[in-house]
Amino acid sequence: MTSRRNFLTGAGAIAGAATAAAVSKVAMAALPDAVTQAKPDTMPPVVPNTGRPYSPVVTLNGWTLPWRMNEGVKEFHLVAEPVVRELAPGVKAHLWGYNGQSPGPTIEVVEGDRMRIFVTNRLPEHTSIHWHGQRLPNGMDGVGGLTQKHIPAGKTFVYEFTARRPGTFMYHPHGDEMVQLAMGMMGFWVTHPRGAHPLIDRVDRDFVLLLNAYDIEPGAYTPKVSTMLDFNLFTFNSRIFPGIDSMNVRQNDKVRIRIGNLSMTNHPMHLHGHEFVITGTDGGPTPKSTRWAEVTTDVGVGQMRQIEFVADQEGDWAFHCHKSHHTMNAMGHDVPTMIGVDHRGVARKITSLIPDYMVMGERGMADMGEMEMPIPHNTARMMGGEGPFGNMEMGGMFTTVKVRRDQKPGDYSDAGWYHHPAGTVAYEFTGTLPSAPRADVPARPAPGSKDVEVQIRKPSGRHLGH
Structure with a gap:
């Protein structure tokens, strides 16, 4: 994690002056440091050392934005800027985001906190930030042209409001929204309860996942911003499997997963090996009677779902979107089907002339997961990720919840693959298969037979008027 202490030089100094002019009531010596993060790793939670205490969340393959306290106000600094995001090892995308990453850093506050958020625009066009789901003054809602002026390139605006209710929220632009969302501009916001809450239980592990999709052609780096439906990369926090970290928990931990959806379609999120309950939505914690x-729970566009479960079953349990093409990478909707045709030699020759040429394998798509088919540079395998028993043939919105009995308290590092007790793994049957039972089906009666129960008579005429 790095800090831009000299940010207020050159264009930054102009931005600071614009801020003071736009919000003259804000007294400040200087903006807070613009903290950035370039690594795609899951960063340790930020434990609060100022302000009200809370139990922090873990942003999978992401991080939490630090703050400073200024006379009782919690101050943050977001920088909207072009970023390079590693979607998976060896695969990068040129996106727009915040503070060096897409999605931007998670913002964590406590119910009742007063916040002041400085937003500096380093994009080539204007922007704004909408605080999705928050209750706040209308002029702080962040809809460019409606509730505020757009933030011009090179300028800094200030948002000030109080966290009025606990819950899980998101932030994203409301200026040139189709382009800026398609380029990855979004982030998570968590407001923790101020004290004991009748509908919000304490948990041992609290994860944050933001669902998004991109249309990046094989071999390319920049998303196509005019795409409406046919996306080919589906991501957790702008990462695709096998580039997504696992969620590591101790056996019998109470686990919460907060899921927000800023893609253009719904995602039925499915957990293996456990049952969960929905304890929160966009509107806040759900009544226990509901x-x-x-x-599996469906997360619609612009929605948030908060699920909780007790991780009482040891193992490596899959967690993924249940739309099958959302667990694949570089998936094109116009990929020709070549099942039954051995075209591998021809495909290699064509790829040397047309780098983004891709077709389905002769036996299905497993060939592509096993790297038998050539793929363009900077393109993830359609299905990848080596597991303890071979290729998992998954991509996109897929990860695992690793539940371990012997995980040490406070140590949530990756424990590696699960060691199954003897006799608990599916195995090949090598005996003699019995004959398959078949139902006795009577012979079909001959035409004209008296046993025929239904007679069909074709109407005469020319079917006029149909």
Whole structure:
């Protein structure tokens, strides 16, 4: 994590002057440091050392934005800027985001906190920030042209409001929204309860996942911003499997996963091996009378779902979107089907002339997961990720929840693959298969037979008027 202490030089100094002119009531010696993060790793939670205490969240393959206290106000500095995001090892995308990353850093506050958020625009066009789901003064809602002027390139605006209710929220632009969302501009916001809350339980592990999708052609780096539906990369926090970290927990930990969706389609999120309950939505914590156990919940566009479960079953349990093409990478909707045709030699010759040429394998798509098919540079395998038993043939919105009995308290490092007790793994049957039972089906009666129960008579005429 780095800090731009000299940010207020050159264009930054102009931005600071614009801030003071736009919000003259804000007294400040200088902006807070613009802290940035370039690594795509899951960073340790930020434990509060100023302000009200809370139990921090873990942003998978992301981080939490630090703050400073200024006369009782919690101050943050977000920088909207072009970024390079590693989607998976060896695969990068040229996106727009905040503070060096897409999605931007998670903002964590406590119910009742007064916040002051400085937003500096280093994009080539204007922007704004909408605080999705928050209750705040209308002029702080962040809709460019409606509730505020757009933030011009090179300028800094200030947002000030109080965290009025606990819950899980998001932030994203409301200026040239189609382009800026498609380029990855979004982030998570968590408001923790001020004290004991009748509908919000304490948990041992609290994870944050933001769902998004990109349309990046094989071999390319920049998303196509005019795409409406046919996206080919589906991500957790702008990472695709196998580049997504696992969620590591101790056996019998109470686990919360907060899921926000800023893609252009719904995602049925499915957990293996456990049942969960939905304890929160966009509107806040759900009444306990409305909660029931399930293993899949649909997260619609612009929605948030908060699920909780007790991780009482050891193992490496899959967690993924249940739309099958959302667990694949570099998936094109116009990929020709070549099942039954051995075209590998031809494909290699064509790829040397057309780098983004891709087709389905002759036996299905497993060939592509096993790297038998050539792929363009800077393109993730359609299905990848080596597991303890071979290729998992997954991509996109897929990760694992690793539940371990012997995980030490406070140590949530990756424990590696699960060692299954003897006799608990599916195995190949090598005996003699019995004959398959078949139902006795009577022979079909001959035409004209008296046993025929239905007679069909074709109407005469020319079917006029149909």
